[in-house]
Amino acid sequence: MALLDVQELQTYFHTEYGLVKAADKVTFHVNEGEIIGLVGESGCGKSVSILSVMRLIPSPPGETVGGKVIFEGKDLLKYQPNGREMRAIRGSKLTMIFQEPMTSLNPVLTVSRQLTETLELHLDMDKRAARERAIELLRMVGVPDAPRRIDDYPHQFSGGMRQRVMIAMALSCNPAVIFADEPTTAVDVTTQAQLLELMKDLVTRLNTSLVIVTHNLGVVARYAERIYVMYAGRIIESGRSEDIFGHPRHPYTVGLLNSVPRLGERHGTRKLIPIYGLPPNLINMPQTCAFLPRCTEKIGKCEKEPWPELRAVGDDHYISCYVDIKGK
Amino acid sequence: MPENPVESKPDDAMGAIAAPPRRSEWRRFVRVFFGRKLYLIGFIIVAIIVFTAIFAPLLTSYNPEKNDLPARLQTPNAEHWLGTDQMGRDILCRIIYGTRVSLIIGFSAVFASTIAGTIMGLAAAHYGGWVFAVIMRVADVLMALPAIILMMLIAGMLKGGGIWIVVFALGFGGIAPMCRMMCGQALSVKQNDYVMAARAVGMSNWRIMWTQIFPNAYPPLIVGLTMGIGGVVLGEAGLSFLGIGVQAPTPSWGGMVMDGQRFLLTNPLLSLMPGLAIMLLVFGFNMVGDGVRDAIDPRLRGVI
Amino acid sequence: MDESQNDMIVQVKNLKMYFPITRGLLRRKVADIKAVDDISFEIKRNETMGLVGESGCGKTTTGRCVLRLYEPTSGSIIFTGHDISKMPERKIQRYRKDMGAIWQDPFGSLNPRQSAGGIVGDPLKVHHMADKSELKDKVAELFRIVGLDPDMMDRVPHEFSGGQRQRIGVARALACSPSLIICDEPISALDVSIQAQIINLLEELQEKLGLTYLFIAHDLAVVQHISDRVGVMYLGRIMEIADSWELYENPLHPYTKALLSAIPIPDPVAEKTRTRIVLKGEVPSPVAPPPGCHFHPRCQMAIPECSQARPPLRDVGNGHYVACIRV
Structure with missing residues (x-):
């Protein structure tokens, strides 16, 4: 049984220009102690999906209109977004790491206040125990000189260190699942490497599950066991990491992999193959596959039939496409 | 490489694609502006006021400045709907003509202060250094003086009390806030990459100022302008009430309020009606200003 | 212009760009941000020179100095045979025509x-x-x-x-x-599926119009893909310059090695066998950079001599230059 099972999640936004199906029938699951990747370009609905799971979608304009989020045998969508049950889970059992730590840490409170607050709230610790635990957490995420730095304010930390503080906060209550929304987009590559190694290390040690949400294919290739690729609000391909990168079956995934320059290609030897056209405008989309206008593999059926459901094309490998480009 | 699936023009070779459908700025403006009742009411009030000012002679058959002593201090009746004042002049007529005075003063003073303030603000932001320091300190000093005292000072010094002296007094008081706002805006616009890009292109500073900085700094200006009119009319009323504004017999709302206060117990309409007119005008322009602000750039809410 | 004799479009020699930090009413200078600290490189006509490094390494500042948007503290920038580093604004316009710039943020x-x-x-x-x-x-x-x-x-x-x-x-x-275009992170703000379109466009234009690029980016994979030569910058200095392929095949500077190993490859199989050099600590402040080699506090190969003097950028043959005394 999966630890977290998201089924047919639908989150819509009502905008002044029309209905945006930001997440449409998003289905994924997270097993215990597993790292999965949710990959897609900006606006594909990856962040909306995890915010929906956390019940953090601002309403209005957003609304989760359908689906199930089964966690520990209960459907989280049945709870009030800000009800007691949800608050008990959010921040303790399901936690988040955001892209920009400067905006997700409160600038006027010391790191110690922010760390101990969750501990006192969720784990009923007294002040001294919470502080000790907070220092231990900071040590764990590699903040040097933790006992002294714990009384600093967020702006006194560098970007990489702030992100470490975020990781410490996310870990503080021994969560079951951590959602990391573009955790390394705002930092440099060498810092990114530091943070990713750290996260991988910590979740393996603590047997926590980690969901990495990113647009960077490389980031998830090294760490994720399973990958979900999203496009225009839907999951269009999912499978084991080796299958997705080694034998992609959806034209979008194939296109994405062909369009990124890879390290160690001799200059001038390979021309990149871009995906033509633009990511779709999500407002009032047609019934057909959203990738259709950019697809190089489309067949007649694509134009007539609605966007296909996910179907199995291999062991634990699913695509949402009428065509199956096995040969490539 | 597979064939380009996008419906192609010959130029599509490198992946050109048609832009998304045009979204008219103007239509969005209209939709936001007229989408909210309060703004619409404000707009209607302003429209009525402007209409009244333009067509004043058609709306009343009386002369606002001609005394008719036998008919003085009448209460509302069929001939004089709002009654007459101590000189026997029709109140409604004077309010109608007063609209003209108020609007002329309002628009002129605000335009004058906007132009002066904009140039000073842009210059301060653009040249920086000493120019910035001098202009901003002068603005600080002007801001530190309460507006009404400043206006009294100017109006008192210039004596007389013609419309244009009032305009000058009120306009002068408006320069400092405009200048500060423009300077702040220009400084923040200056941070944008496109200003750097324009320099890299080889544009002169003067050209950058007018083609790159000013067009991006002016939206709050328009809002300030609209709201400023309400403020100036209020200021004019204040000056006239103190007797240093527009002088009799020119009909001015502030002057009418003052004239009427002696008869407040016997004939309250004398003061009340022009007071109401002032209130409506200020409210109308403020609402329009709010609407313009929200329609141009919702992020400005709270800034102005 | 004597281009026949000299096919260098840009020669940057000992470029320094310090930004003063001032305090108080009198704008007294208290320190310098050494954004670019004595670097030299040159770009041949019709070639792409890549500058790579992490944020704050001075790559963007270098580009803006070449465009003469900043006036360098010292050093010279010789553009098509003319030293533009000290030229007054009025005279510079003539050369700006011959330089283009593409910026990071398309918005x-x-x-x-x-x-x-x-x-x-x-x-x-x-x-x-x-x-x-x-x-x-x-x-x-x-x-x-x-x-x-x-x-x-x-x-x-x-x-x-x-x-x-x-x-x-x-x-x-x-x-x-223009003959030279300075591309400052031209694709990093774009969607993944769009980046390749712009890279291809730049490559096609270079071929068609005979352009020269100074390509500045933080992503070594992209820089390596598009550039003939690549310079690696760290804290205001160039650590290593080499032909793009040489730099990948035979990186010499410990920082380049760490940078290469930190870049994720979208291939799980290859990733499993790769060892990752995780650098300790963080980039020091450019206001008070470490003495000697700027990289030595984080370097795995550092020896006491590394903090003594600045290692010169020396030629190791094959057009490969490295600023490290340990290789």
Whole structure:
């Protein structure tokens, strides 16, 4: 049984220009102690999906209109977004790491206040125990000189260190699942490497599950066991990491992999193959596959039939496409 | 490489694609502006006021400045709907003509202060250094003086009390806030990459100022302008009430309020009606200003 | 200009760019941010020189010095045979015509109140390269070159997508037919599926128009893909310069090695066998950089001598230069 099972999640936004199906029938699951990747370009609905799971979608304009989020045998969508049950889970059992730590840490409170607050709230610790635990957490995420730095304010930390503080906060209550929304987009590559190694290390040690949400294919290739690729609000391909990168079956995934320059290609030897056209405008989309206008593999059926459901094309490998480009 | 699936023009070779459908700025403006009742009411009030000012002679058959002593201090009746004042002049007529005075003063003073303030603000932001320091300190000093005292000072010094002296007094008081706002805006616009890009292109500073900085700094200006009119009319009323504004017999709302206060117990309409007119005008322009602000750039809410 | 004798478009020699930090009313200088600290490199005609490094390493500042948007603290920038580093603003305009710039942020680098055609036409107007009647045709031609529909000329930037905006930026850079284009992170703000479109466009334009690029980016994979030569910067200094392939095959500087190993490859199988050098600590402040080699506090190979003197950028053959005393 999966630890977290998201089924047919639908989150819509009502905008002044029309209905945006930001997440449409998003289905994924997270097993215990597993790292999965949710990959897609900006606006594909990856962040909306995890915010929906956390019940953090601002309403209005957003609304989760359908689906199930089964966690520990209960459907989280049945709870009030800000009800007691949800608050008990959010921040303790399901936690988040955001892209920009400067905006997700409160600038006027010391790191110690922010760390101990969750501990006192969720784990009923007294002040001294919470502080000790907070220092231990900071040590764990590699903040040097933790006992002294714990009384600093967020702006006194560098970007990489702030992100470490975020990781410490996310870990503080021994969560079951951590959602990391573009955790390394705002930092440099060498810092990114530091943070990713750290996260991988910590979740393996603590047997926590980690969901990495990113647009960077490389980031998830090294760490994720399973990958979900999203496009225009839907999951269009999912499978084991080796299958997705080694034998992609959806034209979008194939296109994405062909369009990124890879390290160690001799200059001038390979021309990149871009995906033509633009990511779709999500407002009032047609019934057909959203990738259709950019697809190089489309067949007649694509134009007539609605966007296909996910179907199995291999062991634990699913695509949402009428065509199956096995040969490539 | 597979064939380009996008419906192609010959130029599509490198992946050109048609832009998304045009979204008219103007239509969005209209939709936001007229989408909210309060703004619409404000707009209607302003429209009525402007209409009244333009067509004043058609709306009343009386002369606002001609005394008719036998008919003085009448209460509302069929001939004089709002009654007459101590000189026997029709109140409604004077309010109608007063609209003209108020609007002329309002628009002129605000335009004058906007132009002066904009140039000073842009210059301060653009040249920086000493120019910035001098202009901003002068603005600080002007801001530190309460507006009404400043206006009294100017109006008192210039004596007389013609419309244009009032305009000058009120306009002068408006320069400092405009200048500060423009300077702040220009400084923040200056941070944008496109200003750097324009320099890299080889544009002169003067050209950058007018083609790159000013067009991006002016939206709050328009809002300030609209709201400023309400403020100036209020200021004019204040000056006239103190007797240093527009002088009799020119009909001015502030002057009418003052004239009427002696008869407040016997004939309250004398003061009340022009007071109401002032209130409506200020409210109308403020609402329009709010609407313009929200329609141009919702992020400005709270800034102005 | 004596181009026949010298096919170097740009020669940067001992460039230093310090930004003073001032305090108090009298704007007394208290320290310098040493954004660029004595670097030298040159770019040959029709070649792409890549500058790579992490944020704060001075790569963007270097680009802006070459464009003479900043006046360098010292050193010289010889552009097509003329030293522009100390030239007064008035004289520099003539050379600006011959340089284009593509900016990182396709949303911030286009004036939102100007039409796309106006933006692209600006350089032509500024340098009097087209009179009124020609202007429209020239702009339309530029639109076609970068793959935009000329019918969209009078639209304002917000009506375009990110990739299209960046094409507008490219068209503006091309307007005066410059010989050198400085690309400052031209794709890092774009969607993954759009990045390749812009890279390909830049490559095609280079081939067609014989352009020279200074390509500045933080992503070594992208830089390596597009550049002939690559310079690796760290804390205001160049650590290593080599041909792009050589740099990948035979990285010598410990920082380059760490940088290479930190870049994720979208291939789980390859990733499993790769060892990752995780650097300790963080980039020090450019206000008070460490003595000697700037990298030594984080370097795994550092020895006491590393903190003594600045290692010179020395030739190790094959057009490969490295600033490290340990290799």
